Amino acid sequence: MTEQVRLTVNGVPRDVEVEPRRLLVQTLREDLGLTGTHVGCDTSQCGACTVHLDGRAVKSCTVLAIQADGHVVTTIEGMAPDGGLHAIQAAFWAKHGLQCGFCTPGMIMSAADLLESNPDPTDDEIRHAIEGNICRCTGYHNIVAAIREAASTLRAGTDVPAAANA
Amino acid sequence: MTTDVLGSPVKRVEDPRFITGKGRYLDDIQMTGMTYMAILRSPYANANIRSIDTSAAKAMPGVILVLTGADVPYNPLPMAWPAGGSSGVQNNINMPRALATDDVKWTGEGVAAVIAETPEQAADAVEVVHVDWEPLPAVVDTEGATQPGAPQLHENAPNNVVFVWTVGDKAGTDAAVDAAEVVVRQRIVNQRLIPNPMEVRGDIGLYNPGTDEYTVWMSSQTPHIQRLLLTAFVTGIPEHKVRCISPDVGGAFGTKIFCYADMALVMLASKLIGGRPVKWVETRRENYQSTTHGRDHVTYLEIAGKRDGEVTGLRVKTYANLGGRLSTIGPGVPTTLYARVLAGCYKIPNVYCEVTGVYTNTTFVDAYRGAGRPEATYVIERAMDLFAAEIGMDRAAVRRKNFIAPDAFPYDNPSGLGTAVNGEKIYIDSGNYEPALNKALMTVGYDDLDKAKAEARTRGKHLGLGLSTYIEVCGVAPSKWIGAVGEGWGAAMWESANLKVHLTGKVILTMGTQPQGQGHETTYSQIIASELGLAMDDIIVQHSDTLGTPFGYGSYGSRTSSVGSTAAIKAAGKVREKARRYAAHMLEASVDDIEVVGAEYRVKGSPEKKKTLQEIAFALDLGFSLPEGMEPYLDETAYHDTPNCTWPFGTHIAVVEVDEDTGKVDLVRYVAVDDVGNKINPMIVDGQLHGGIAQGVGQALWEEAIYGDDGQLLSGSMLDYALPRASWMPNLELDETVTPSPVNPIGVKGVGEAGTIASTAAVANAVIDALKPFGVRHLDMPFTAPKVWRAMQSQEVRS
Numbered sequence A: 001m002t003e004q005v006r007l008t009v010n011g012v013p014r015d016v017e018v019e020p021r022r023l024l025v026q027t028l029r030e031d032l033g034l035t036g037t038h039v040g041c042d043t044s045q046c047g048a049c050t051v052h053l054d055g056r057a058v059k060s061c062t063v064l065a066i067q068a069d070g071h072v073v074t075t076i077e078g079m080a081p082d083g084g085l086h087a088i089q090a091a092f093w094a095k096h097g098l099q100c101g102f103c104t105p106g107m108i109m110s111a112a113d114l115l116e117s118n119p120d121p122t123d124d125e126i127r128h129a130i131e132g133n134i135c136r137c138t139g140y141h142n143i144v145a146a147i148r149e150a151a152s153t154l155r156a157g158t159d160v161p162a163a164a165n166a
Numbered sequence B: 001m002t003t004d005v006l007g008s009p010v011k012r013v014e015d016p017r018f019i020t021g022k023g024r025y026l027d028d029i030q031m032t033g034m035t036y037m038a039i040l041r042s043p044y045a046n047a048n049i050r051s052i053d054t055s056a057a058k059a060m061p062g063v064i065l066v067l068t069g070a071d072v073p074y075n076p077l078p079m080a081w082p083a084g085g086s087s088g089v090q091n092n093i094n095m096p097r098a099l100a101t102d103d104v105k106w107t108g109e110g111v112a113a114v115i116a117e118t119p120e121q122a123a124d125a126v127e128v129v130h131v132d133w134e135p136l137p138a139v140v141d142t143e144g145a146t147q148p149g150a151p152q153l154h155e156n157a158p159n160n161v162v163f164v165w166t167v168g169d170k171a172g173t174d175a176a177v178d179a180a181e182v183v184v185r186q187r188i189v190n191q192r193l194i195p196n197p198m199e200v201r202g203d204i205g206l207y208n209p210g211t212d213e214y215t216v217w218m219s220s221q222t223p224h225i226q227r228l229l230l231t232a233f234v235t236g237i238p239e240h241k242v243r244c245i246s247p248d249v250g251g252a253f254g255t256k257i258f259c260y261a262d263m264a265l266v267m268l269a270s271k272l273i274g275g276r277p278v279k280w281v282e283t284r285r286e287n288y289q290s291t292t293h294g295r296d297h298v299t300y301l302e303i304a305g306k307r308d309g310e311v312t313g314l315r316v317k318t319y320a321n322l323g324g325r326l327s328t329i330g331p332g333v334p335t336t337l338y339a340r341v342l343a344g345c346y347k348i349p350n351v352y353c354e355v356t357g358v359y360t361n362t363t364f365v366d367a368y369r370g371a372g373r374p375e376a377t378y379v380i381e382r383a384m385d386l387f388a389a390e391i392g393m394d395r396a397a398v399r400r401k402n403f404i405a406p407d408a409f410p411y412d413n414p415s416g417l418g419t420a421v422n423g424e425k426i427y428i429d430s431g432n433y434e435p436a437l438n439k440a441l442m443t444v445g446y447d448d449l450d451k452a453k454a455e456a457r458t459r460g461k462h463l464g465l466g467l468s469t470y471i472e473v474c475g476v477a478p479s480k481w482i483g484a485v486g487e488g489w490g491a492a493m494w495e496s497a498n499l500k501v502h503l504t505g506k507v508i509l510t511m512g513t514q515p516q517g518q519g520h521e522t523t524y525s526q527i528i529a530s531e532l533g534l535a536m537d538d539i540i541v542q543h544s545d546t547l548g549t550p551f552g553y554g555s556y557g558s559r560t561s562s563v564g565s566t567a568a569i570k571a572a573g574k575v576r577e578k579a580r581r582y583a584a585h586m587l588e589a590s591v592d593d594i595e596v597v598g599a600e601y602r603v604k605g606s607p608e609k610k611k612t613l614q615e616i617a618f619a620l621d622l623g624f625s626l627p628e629g630m631e632p633y634l635d636e637t638a639y640h641d642t643p644n645c646t647w648p649f650g651t652h653i654a655v656v657e658v659d660e661d662t663g664k665v666d667l668v669r670y671v672a673v674d675d676v677g678n679k680i681n682p683m684i685v686d687g688q689l690h691g692g693i694a695q696g697v698g699q700a701l702w703e704e705a706i707y708g709d710d711g712q713l714l715s716g717s718m719l720d721y722a723l724p725r726a727s728w729m730p731n732l733e734l735d736e737t738v739t740p741s742p743v744n745p746i747g748v749k750g751v752g753e754a755g756t757i758a759s760t761a762a763v764a765n766a767v768i769d770a771l772k773p774f775g776v777r778h779l780d781m782p783f784t785a786p787k788v789w790r791a792m793q794s795q796e797v798r799s
Ligand code: FES
Pocket: A038, A039, A040, A041, A042, A043, A044, A045, A046, A047, A048, A049, A050, A059, A060, A061, A062
């Protein structure tokens, strides 16, 4: 038994047929081929699967695809303007905020949610905001530095042109 | 365009794909006709299998194939590193099978496998495989398993003993301990850890019925080794018929070095179902039960010395839990990788260590970041603190007094490979320990420690400071270590590189090493750019695929930057030399008259007569005009066997605050001064240290794999196993001293493990320092609030 679900993913309407037990993360990865969103656990602990649902960060392993019916989903693939990078992506790169990269999409999505509501967070606020995202590689030091830098870039309102990322 | 990139913090070339969601990890690979495997795992820690009935599973929707041990004509998974190797130590070896046939030895051991059209169908079908179990009493306690009356796991291992391995001079050490003015004794536990790379393991097997060849994608640190082990030892398939590929690997920390049952199962299953691809990706719970664990030692340490602070002897007895059966290099970790650096950076004349490897009904234990060396550092650094406390001497002063002096290198460490039976000696080649200690003490404000403690008391906190002055042996390893001593992989440990300058001047470096987040594509590009005078953009680094890369031993043991880089530099040297000879031909000069400046090959004294590397490659790759005896193409391969390991060192200092009401421990400062030699990319080096430190801190404060007495893994999910979170960690204060390693041309040492090796002991010593007012001399990790609170109740505050 399957159900028809309509999502708007990274700005594009997508119709998918899913089993009721199908998780949003499975639909994104397997039905829509958006494999930038990762699965790191089976207990909603790691945050590797974080995406935006109607603009707020959610763990997509904890949302059923049918619950997202009619809603707007943004994944890591939808963060960057064409050919460029979002300020948070650029800052993760510049500050070495990633190593294996597996946690990175989820981290970036959580950071984006934080900076939306708190454009000038303290280090403590950053650390608390990404508490639901586990990184085993970086010790978080450079992730915090990256989010701090992204916040200041975003506050300054400067776009990050593609050429500056080379 | 800049070619002067060696030693610069250039941004990583692999990052654009990762920050945009375009990384390609194992589970991201989709193929037409993909099938999915699920594995039935034992619910019992110790049980016999009377029978297995797969008929219901076979009838489930979407099921294509069900396998049990009887269907898998495989040899056991190889155990490649016995304790002491050929030096005569008896190893009572029991290896896992691809699927258990007669019995299981831990909860999570694989018993049956289902291949189905979807992952959900495979998971559903596994549920209805019926096993008739005969449960048996289990034993999980490391020391207890060796005691009389404990359940016996294996007939060939009385008292569950895998081996008893010793190193050092027993008589001399006994005499030193007997004669000493002061002897301090302590039992310490280095608890079991679950490594937890954020990407779990997985494989895809694909059989080609047309060619009778197999391709296996695997989330692995060692694709070449896996091809060797899976063919020569497990399946008997000829080695040249198998290709192994590691895609992007989402962290590994040792767990992805090893040979696992699932790798063989996906190969076999793909053949049995006519060549459809078979994908298996473990769940996190499965990862906790059936991918290797780390550490798990119980140690009795005795440190002997004089009241003036001189340490004269170290005698250590360790029980090392290796799980229910042995993983690929399980016995090597608590023996040679552990006890050979047990004396740390200290000149201790008498060292003796006995290690008993133990079977218990738990998941197999193998190398986890640092592998043996964090355990050794924990022993010696706790011992130094215990000794200092006993004689009433300052902890830093005791360390300083016993450091191996800077002019004592090469140093023949008494438990090191210098003492190996019939072995060729391997010395600690370099070091200068005091400057790192002094720098760290200065940074942390050691002289004001009492003031800081008093200030913390006004806030209801007990402040503690802990030192860890460590060395590590990395850059593994000279093949003579393995060949002559019989310790190490049942194979050598050199590394390989192939460098091609193609017709258009673009360069491809292919390596036998295998990254898992370390940024090899960047650091190797930096090296080749600087060796050949090229822009990094003109270089691509390839790895991870046994088709097209030279055989290599993979990445672990902080070996890539020392051993791998040297292979790459040698290949670049060969390319340069051939280019120089060809430039002489092109310029009609003698080879001796050609000088190389960056990418230009010039005639000495007439710099206008020159060819660029690109011009040389173009002509040489075409080969229209070749000097006598020269082959076309600029394509060189180099293999490098390192003459020695590398010996990083440093001082780490942790500052913690313990809440007086709750016992909660906060890590408030962390200062690390590391000497990892020269750096290829200091930004990447710092990142490795950050991550390593966090893992070591995790062990000290939060992480612990816990089994119930019945062998059930109680810390069986990420909900129950406390991994470091961002809000639990402080910013880290890093500094350096630089003592270049003499064993490779760029003087690097490797840094993947240093942070983890040093940090656990630093944090533990800090917590125990904080608890000094309560008369606490030692407490076992992890220092959770309830444990610390209880320790604080045991005695009233004295000061
Ligand atoms: S996959 Fe771990 S929280 Fe969603």
